[in-house]
Amino acid sequence: MTDLYFICLYVILSKQGTAMSLKLKVNNAVSTVDVPPDTPLLWVLRDVLDLKGSKYGCGIGMCGACTVLLDGQAVRSCQTNVESAVGKSVTTIEGLSPDGLHPVQVAWEQVDVPQCGYCQAGQIMTAVAFLAKTPHPTDAQIDDAMAANLCRCGTYPRIRQAIRQAVKAGAAVHTS
Amino acid sequence: MRLNRRSFLQITALTGGGLALGFFDLPFASAQFDPQAALSPTAFIHIATDGTITLMAKAPEIGQGVKTMLPMMIAEELDVDWNKVRVEQADLDDKYGGQSAGGSTSTQSNYLPLRRVGAACRQMLISAAATRWGVPAAECTTTPGRVLHAASERSFSYGELAGDACALTPPSMDSIKLKDPKDFRIIGKPHANVDNHSIVTGKPLFGIDVKVPGMLHAVFAKSPVYGGKVKSANIDEIKKLPGVRHVLVVTDTPANSAGTPDSQIEPGIVIVATGVEPGVVIVADLWWQAQSARSKLKVDWDFGPGATQSSEKFAARAAEQLKAPPTDILRAYGDVDGALKTAAKVVEADYSYPFLAHGTLEPMNTTASYKDGKMEMWTASQSPAAGKSQIARALNIPPANITVHLTRVGGGFGRRLNTDYMLEAAWIAKSVGAPVKLLWSREDDITHDDYRPAGYHSLKGGLDAQGKLIAWRQHLAAFGEGGRVAGAVDATEFPSGRVPNFASYTSAQPLLLRTGALRAPGHNGYAFVLKGFIDELATAAGRDPIEFNLELLNATPIPMAPAANGRRGGNDTLNADRMKGVIKLVAEKSGWANRKKVPGRGMGFACHYCHAGYFAEVAEVSVDAKNQITVHKIWAAGDVGNQIVNPSGAEAQVQGAILEAMSQMQQEITLTGGQVQQTNYDSHPLIRFDQQPEIELFWSMSEFGPTGLGEPSLPPALPAIANAVFDATGKRIRTLPLERSGFSFA
Ligand code: FES
Ligand code: FES
Numbered sequence: 001m002t003d004l005y006f007i008c009l010y011v012i013l014s015k016q017g018t019a020m021s022l023k024l025k026v027n028n029a030v031s032t033v034d035v036p037p038d039t040p041l042l043w044v045l046r047d048v049l050d051l052k053g054s055k056y057g058c059g060i061g062m063c064g065a066c067t068v069l070l071d072g073q074a075v076r077s078c079q080t081n082v083e084s085a086v087g088k089s090v091t092t093i094e095g096l097s098p099d100g101l102h103p104v105q106v107a108w109e110q111v112d113v114p115q116c117g118y119c120q121a122g123q124i125m126t127a128v129a130f131l132a133k134t135p136h137p138t139d140a141q142i143d144d145a146m147a148a149n150l151c152r153c154g155t156y157p158r159i160r161q162a163i164r165q166a167v168k169a170g171a172a173v174h175t176s
Numbered sequence: 177m178r179l180n181r182r183s184f185l186q187i188t189a190l191t192g193g194g195l196a197l198g199f200f201d202l203p204f205a206s207a208q209f210d211p212q213a214a215l216s217p218t219a220f221i222h223i224a225t226d227g228t229i230t231l232m233a234k235a236p237e238i239g240q241g242v243k244t245m246l247p248m249m250i251a252e253e254l255d256v257d258w259n260k261v262r263v264e265q266a267d268l269d270d271k272y273g274g275q276s277a278g279g280s281t282s283t284q285s286n287y288l289p290l291r292r293v294g295a296a297c298r299q300m301l302i303s304a305a306a307t308r309w310g311v312p313a314a315e316c317t318t319t320p321g322r323v324l325h326a327a328s329e330r331s332f333s334y335g336e337l338a339g340d341a342c343a344l345t346p347p348s349m350d351s352i353k354l355k356d357p358k359d360f361r362i363i364g365k366p367h368a369n370v371d372n373h374s375i376v377t378g379k380p381l382f383g384i385d386v387k388v389p390g391m392l393h394a395v396f397a398k399s400p401v402y403g404g405k406v407k408s409a410n411i412d413e414i415k416k417l418p419g420v421r422h423v424l425v426v427t428d429t430p431a432n433s434a435g436t437p438d439s440q441i442e443p444g445i446v447i448v449a450t451g452v453e454p455g456v457v458i459v460a461d462l463w464w465q466a467q468s469a470r471s472k473l474k475v476d477w478d479f480g481p482g483a484t485q486s487s488e489k490f491a492a493r494a495a496e497q498l499k500a501p502p503t504d505i506l507r508a509y510g511d512v513d514g515a516l517k518t519a520a521k522v523v524e525a526d527y528s529y530p531f532l533a534h535g536t537l538e539p540m541n542t543t544a545s546y547k548d549g550k551m552e553m554w555t556a557s558q559s560p561a562a563g564k565s566q567i568a569r570a571l572n573i574p575p576a577n578i579t580v581h582l583t584r585v586g587g588g589f590g591r592r593l594n595t596d597y598m599l600e601a602a603w604i605a606k607s608v609g610a611p612v613k614l615l616w617s618r619e620d621d622i623t624h625d626d627y628r629p630a631g632y633h634s635l636k637g638g639l640d641a642q643g644k645l646i647a648w649r650q651h652l653a654a655f656g657e658g659g660r661v662a663g664a665v666d667a668t669e670f671p672s673g674r675v676p677n678f679a680s681y682t683s684a685q686p687l688l689l690r691t692g693a694l695r696a697p698g699h700n701g702y703a704f705v706l707k708g709f710i711d712e713l714a715t716a717a718g719r720d721p722i723e724f725n726l727e728l729l730n731a732t733p734i735p736m737a738p739a740a741n742g743r744r745g746g747n748d749t750l751n752a753d754r755m756k757g758v759i760k761l762v763a764e765k766s767g768w769a770n771r772k773k774v775p776g777r778g779m780g781f782a783c784h785y786c787h788a789g790y791f792a793e794v795a796e797v798s799v800d801a802k803n804q805i806t807v808h809k810i811w812a813a814g815d816v817g818n819q820i821v822n823p824s825g826a827e828a829q830v831q832g833a834i835l836e837a838m839s840q841m842q843q844e845i846t847l848t849g850g851q852v853q854q855t856n857y858d859s860h861p862l863i864r865f866d867q868q869p870e871i872e873l874f875w876s877m878s879e880f881g882p883t884g885l886g887e888p889s890l891p892p893a894l895p896a897i898a899n900a901v902f903d904a905t906g907k908r909i910r911t912l913p914l915e916r917s918g919f920s921f922a
Contacts, residue, residue: 017417017418017465017468039464040464043462043463043464047393047463048462050387052378052379052382052384052385052387053377053378053379053380054378055382055537056384056539056615056618057537057538057857058856058857059618059856060618060856060857060858062856063537063857065537093377093378094378096377096378100376100377105376105377108372109368109372109373109376112368112369112372112825112828113372114239114371114372114375114376115240115241115828115829116237116536116584116588117239117369117371117372117375117381117382117586118239118536118537118538119537120375120376121375121376121378144866146866147865149865150857150862151537151862152535152537152587152589152836152862153239153537153587154831154833154834154835154836154863155828155831155832156831156865156868157831157870157871158831159865160865160868
């Protein structure tokens with residue numbers, strides 16, 4: 001009896017961090033995950049759904065390596081509770097295009113942007129969301145849009161070049 | 177609660193009493209892979225009967241482009257179509273020769289051996305074809321992927337010959353004839369990174385992406401003060417948290433109690449007490465669970481002697497040392513003090529730069545699995561062989577029972593030459609008996625790095641009435657003990673040997689903190705100092721900085737006695753003509769001679785030689801009323817020999833090096849109460865996209881063999897920018913980060 005009481009008490013006290021069944025739509029596929037609702041979306045994507053494309057760089061919203069699209073908006077998945085993604089559509093780098101041929105991806109390959117490559121999923125997702133809204137950006141607009149995505153290797157010159165190239169190729173029509 | 181003894185995993189038991197953790201076999205070390213050693217073609221080239229050609233990429237890919245560039249060398253001589261080649265990352269194996277990434281050595285040490293590998297395989301394919309046709313091999317040639325016998329108009333694809341060829345004994349590597357570079361089809365042409373498609377589609381390539389069946393996830397909370405020990409921790413509480421499977425505690429590391437450096441990764445760079453550091457490991461089903469549990473962790477630390485350290489005290493001690501006679505004479509000749517007394521003009525300046533963290537975007541991680549006495553690992557390391565031998569010694573596992581798979585690495589910059597995190601992962605996996613991925617948080621990474629050592633310099637220069645440099649005295653207050661100094665200046669560092677009266681001194685104070693190599697180690701700090709001071713001297717002499725530098729380069733170098741006390745240097749390897757070549761090129765391209773003086777705008781020059789490469793750079797900046805610096809443009813000219821193997825990768829390396837130099841100018845790691853005060857990119861900021869200058873790069877081709885360029889292109893950018901700020905404002909930046917000199921990047 002006492003044991004049971006303590007077990008119940010323990011369950012109540014440890015409710016924080018308790019898993020819940022949540023329905024997520026990621027890259028147009030619906031799946032159910034059992035995680036505490038305050039888990040950052042990034043870790044659900046990476047370790048529960050096994051989508052490793054979105055990266056952990058800082059965990060505080062500073063670097064942009066974890067950027068994904070939530071209903072087409074670029075968000076920091078390390079700062080997004082999984083619960084808040086319920087009922088919305090999540091797009092990760094893996095779901096950007098079926099064949100890896102989104103104009104932004106193509107431009108990135110042609111310009112040979114990646115050095116280590118670790119930040120690039122976040123850079124690409126940020127650029128995709130930006131070009132969907134701003135199909136013909138000025139350099140100042142590109143600066144503004146990309147300023148919060150860090151690259152430790154210094155691929156910025158090539159990112160600028162790739163964005164310009166994607167604009168020419170019509171990245172704007174692909175909003176995924 | 178107080179921990180009972182049972183709860184602790186003693187590190188002493190772990191190491192079997194052995195204290196010798198962390199001796200490094202690094203690329204810089206003398207035991208490095210002999211570039212002339214023969215490699216077997218069969219290790220690197222796999223030709224399937226269907227014609228698929230797979231080339232093994234031997235070295236760790238940390239973003240420096242070797243996974244593309246090294247196989248290009250093989251493909252060139254093998255004579256294959258690059259687009260049809262598959263490149264695969266090699267596991268750690270002796271058959272590949274040295275497999276490390278550091279010191280900008282990959283190009284230099286592989287250029288001939290890997291070309292020979294390709295050429296030998298081509299020769300074997302030719303022999304196989306000649307035998308089948310019954311013709312002399314000399315009559316056969318190749319076109320990409322095929323052996324031809326022109327006289328009889330016959331040909332075989334490499335795939336058709338693969339079976340026969342692999343039965344042949346590889347020819348002697350010394351006799352292999354290599355292509356004339358004018359016939360190159362692959363080397364010297366820009367080639368995109370072979371992993372680009374996987375990167376832009378989000379494939380799991382990196383260490384952090386590794387997944388093995390039954391894998392658990394670990395975090396490791398180490399002492400906020402280096403060398404601290406665990407007194408107690410609330411581990412019973414942590415064990416009950418969701419998903420938590422194991423909690424391990426390392427109370428102490430024996431090496432810490434000795435308090436002495438136990439390894440030296442290159443002369444002048446000391447790593448103190450490398451091993452599994454004291455702390456608490458939390459192993460859970462998911463990483464986020466382990467990390468969340470950690471937020472409830474309460475550890476009572478015994479911080480130990482490190483807790484008395486602070487950046488203020490370091491600076492105060494260094495200032496005292498710089499006023500006192502030096503403890504070590506690195507090099508002295510002539511009569512420097514006498515010459516300074518009689519000089520027409522004397523210039524004095526103190527410079528300093530701080531500790532820096534590496535902050536690779538992918539935090540430290542390794543996945544390890546230990547079963548039946550065998551360790552299997554997947555790691556993002558620059559120095560996997562060193563990690564393997566460290567693990568073999570520390571965990572008492574025969575090296576033959578340790579398998580190491582290399583993943584793509586999300587940035588190295590020297591941080592991953594230290595393999596502390598590999599050892600930690602191996603130890604955790606062995607302790608819990610299940611595969612474990614250890615992932616450091618960003619905060620772990622910034623607060624437990626091998627920091628670029630800080631340095632404090634005092635300089636004096638004497639000019640004669642004609643404005644010629646006649647005396648140079650430099651004194652570095654650094655960190656270290658017993659003659660081992662972190663970030664020491666080379667005795668032959670320019671302008672050593674090129675000034676008639678010269679002295680280079682060092683003093684050091686003890687440090688309980690790990691230091692290590694950061695891209696262009698040593699040079700990234702003292703190029704800023706020495707090349708800034710040369711600019712000051714040129715200004716004092718009323719002379720053009722480029723002309724002033726050229727005069728020093730034209731001086732006949734005074735030879736130095738061979739290296740003593742195991743010190744680096746001894747021979748001044750700087751080739752003045754190569755340096756003059758890049759200076760001339762950058763001056764011409766930047767329009768240096770005709771630059772106009774515009775208020776608030778300025779141009780600055782610096783050149784530097786390191787890692788066998790020569791770079792001269794000119795920066796153009798403007799500075800606003802709030803002392804905010806905009807770097808508009810950098811012109812860079814480099815000489816890294818007679819061949820740029822992959823121009824696309826090479827250009828990217830130089831762009832990255834220049835942007836990293838800008839990051840370095842605004843970062844610092846400081847200690848208060850022995851604790852690192854910076855924790856993430858908010859307090860240790862990287863340069864941003866909107867701060868990038870235009871970068872234009874030019875190559876000066878010389879007749880020397882090709883060498884690396886990821887490092888030598890970095891050091892001149894710092895003084896070039898600082899000198900440009902002086903040109904714009906009349907104010908000298910002598911203290912980094914910029915903020916401590918009253919400046920910042922706009
Ligand atoms: S990991 Fe999310 S912003 Fe850095
Ligand atoms: S490519 Fe390495 S962090 Fe951006």
